[in-house]
Amino acid sequence: MIKILKFTLFVLLTASLKSQTVFDLDIYQMAINNVNGPESIAFSEEGLMYTANEDGRIIVLFRDGSNPYDFVNTGGRPLGLKFNPQGDLIVADAYNGLLSINMDGEITVLCTEFEGVPFLLTDDLDIASDGMIYFSDASSAYNLENSGDDWNQANGRLLSYNPITEQTSLLLDGLYFANGVALNHDESFVLVNETWRGHVRRYWLSGPNEGQTDIFANIYDNIGWVYVDNITFNDESIFWVATFNGPVMALDTLGQIVYQFNFNNSLLEGNTSAIQYNDTLYLGALHENHMGIIPIPEEILSSSQTSRDSDLIMSRFQLRQNYPNPFNPYTTLSYDLPKNCLVNITIYDVLGNVVNHLVNEAQASGYKSVIWDSTNNQGHPVSAGVYVYSIEAGDFRQNKKMIVLK
Secondary structure (H helix, E strand, O other), rough: OOOOOOOOOOOOOOOOOOOOOOEEEEEEOOOOOOOOOOEEEEEEOOOEEEEEEEEEEEEEEEOOOOOOEEEEEEOHHHHHHHHOOOOOEEEOOOEEEEEEOOOOOOOEEEOOOOOOOEOOEEEEEEEEOOOOOOEEEOOOOHHHHHHHHOOOOOOEEEEEEEOOOOOEEEEEEEEEEEEEEEEOOOOOOEEEOOOOEEEEEEEOOOOOOOOOEEEEHHHHHOOOOOOOEEEOOOOOOOOEEEEOOOOOOOOOOOOOOOEEEEEHHHOOOOOOEEEEEEEEEEEOOOOOOOOOEEEEEHHHHHHHHHHHHHHHOOOOOOOOOOOOOOEOOOEEEEEEEEOEEEEEEEEOOOOOOOOEEEEEEEOEEEEEEEEEEOEEEEEOOOOOOOEEEEEOOOOOEEEEEEEEOO
């Protein structure tokens, strides 16, 4: 695994509510008979919806569930889907391991085992801004047909895959059916759902708790017995947790349950994933021939907008062709200032040494960007490797990783 900074990284945490708000909401079926077992959903930059199916097909649809067409068949059972910064679709396939699929439909197997122990149920994933892939293997003992034998056994793992070095690393083992995976907004930790235990586990990637793990949220203790499945982050302040036999739960960045979405489960049995796109929550299922959508209540959307306006939240890397990461030699660092303030942007190497000061000045509110030329840092180029840029404004600091290529 890539070495992480050893100095403390400060994290902006969204203020959480004192107790959860329960909503009884209508769910609408979509893509009826256009899918079969749409376990996971991912959206492309163009807003097209990709979903995994029981027969190995990955299907592309419009967001209303129309105009379906086959993208590729993995020959296995794709479960987790996520686009990487280069626009390739990374897939956790229960039978075939971790895959990368380009837009021409060419499949590359990234990894299928760790230190001789094969992935028997590769389940879900998330991808960091530097391209690092974090993924779960629900079981190293049983495959998908026999997964019911593994519910209460600690055979699950959380792993990472570095696409630059092509190395796989073990972060956690002994997990009780490791399922959904999601990074937080500044990538200081990654979450993994332990389905049998009914809780969300956190693994710290940086900061003073680096390498340690704890329980981020215990869904079972709050609402009773449910199987937590996939988890997604809405890139603002909410983790959406799908429960296989219950409601959709919303966690804040402190791990507190803030919203509970109850819906008619007979209209979508076996909910496995919940992902937000604009003002709508899209729901997947393990065996259904359709997906579900739930319009997000306006008060939640308004609350999120208020939070964005009142808090100083820097935007992530703008992962477009002209804002690359990894890169050589230029990259554009983009951010947004809701209010006028003094801004400092500093580049560090992995040992915490200052490489360059890009900005140190008072700036007005609005969208900003600055270009870093890795060949000119106080007159010297930097070597290829991992770097971190730190943006400070007022009492807030956010850190992001980036990779300089040779």
